[in-house]
Amino acid sequence: MNVKTKNILIRLCYIIPFLLFAYAFIEEGFLMEERFRQFDFWIIAPLIVFLYQSIRNSIIGWGAAMILYLIFSYLIGDGLLSSIDSLGAKIDKQTFVIQIVIGLIFMGLGYLYWKIRPKKRLI
Numbered sequence: 001m002n003v004k005t006k007n008i009l010i011r012l013c014y015i016i017p018f019l020l021f022a023y024a025f026i027e028e029g030f031l032m033e034e035r036f037r038q039f040d041f042w043i044i045a046p047l048i049v050f051l052y053q054s055i056r057n058s059i060i061g062w063g064a065a066m067i068l069y070l071i072f073s074y075l076i077g078d079g080l081l082s083s084i085d086s087l088g089a090k091i092d093k094q095t096f097v098i099q100i101v102i103g104l105i106f107m108g109l110g111y112l113y114w115k116i117r118p119k120k121r122l123i
Helices: 003-029 041-056 059-085 093-115
Strands: none
Touching (some): 003 041
């Protein structure tokens, strides 16, 4: 694979999460009534980090993305543990399996980010 194609694929791996967080930002901030508008830190911080990383692809941006990855993986793990506690009462098996699949996909995403980490550009 040539360098240009590799750079495009790496940037695409950061643009997709940016677009997801941008959609959530727009939905929370502009598609709701004015009295219900709120801008949550859990949407704005990843929005900025993934935008920066898709533009620069630096070690600092990768570190910030990994910190976000660890925070969100903790939240996913905590959600899975609470789902185990309420399995059968509030959550059925199909929903639990979907949550496990999403957790596995998220782990795969972390492995992908580890493999495409930048090695030369600090900032």
